[in-house]
Amino acid sequence: MAERIKVMFSEEEVAQKVEELGRKISEDYAGKEIHLICVLKGSVFFVCELAKRITIPVSMDFMSVSSYGDGTSSSGVVKIAKDLDEALEGKDVLVVEDIVDTGRTLSYLLEILAKRKPNSMKLCTLLDKPSRRVVDVKVDYTGFQIPDEFVVGYGLDYAQKYRNLPYIGVVEGVE
Ligand code: 5GP
Numbered sequence: 001m002a003e004r005i006k007v008m009f010s011e012e013e014v015a016q017k018v019e020e021l022g023r024k025i026s027e028d029y030a031g032k033e034i035h036l037i038c039v040l041k042g043s044v045f046f047v048c049e050l051a052k053r054i055t056i057p058v059s060m061d062f063m064s065v066s067s068y069g070d071g072t073s074s075s076g077v078v079k080i081a082k083d084l085d086e087a088l089e090g091k092d093v094l095v096v097e098d099i100v101d102t103g104r105t106l107s108y109l110l111e112i113l114a115k116r117k118p119n120s121m122k123l124c125t126l127l128d129k130p131s132r133r134v135v136d137v138k139v140d141y142t143g144f145q146i147p148d149e150f151v152v153g154y155g156l157d158y159a160q161k162y163r164n165l166p167y168i169g170v171v172e173g174v175e
Pocket of ligand 1: 150158
């Protein structure tokens with residue numbers, strides 16, 4: 001069966017949500033500078049749009065991690081494939097994620113980053129699947145809570161496809 005994408009959140013709905021998050025973050029961090037950390041590759045679209053909606057000074061850095069797992073779920077043992085360029089010491093850090101699923105990858109990552117002594121560290125995710133959580137992770141800013149469905153678009157891929165969709169959808173017709 002050919003794959004079809006069912007829209008879960010339209011381009012307009014995502015844009016409106018990102019604007020809301022940007023406004024809230026700008027208010028919460030008023031008078032400060034914020035250092036955004038983008039976890040490649042899925043978060044790239046989100047971090048760019050979010051940064052444009054934040055009205056306080058922003059700096060950005062990127063890292064890439066791979067999680068060892070059995071293919072269907074992450075183990076939480078994370079290998080840093082590309083580390084950050086800048087130190088975190090003294091910075092107000094906001095880790096920006098595309099989606100929090102089991103929480104394994106993120107909880108391990110946050111532990112590593114906390115050792116670098118940021119002044120503060122919070123987490124912002126566009127999507128959250130709370131029903132899938134295995135490890136407790138404190139999410140400070142959430143775009144949408146979603147059911148246990150595999151979503152694509154707006155940076156999220158299925159076998160490296162669909163990242164470029166401007167909306168978030170569910171792949172149908174996958175065996
Ligand atoms: P966790 O360690 O929280 O289980 O793994 C989170 C990672 O799994 C995300 O950063 C993302 O790469 C991947 N992931 C989890 N759920 C989905 C989903 O519904 N769609 C896509 N494309 N990736 C997902």
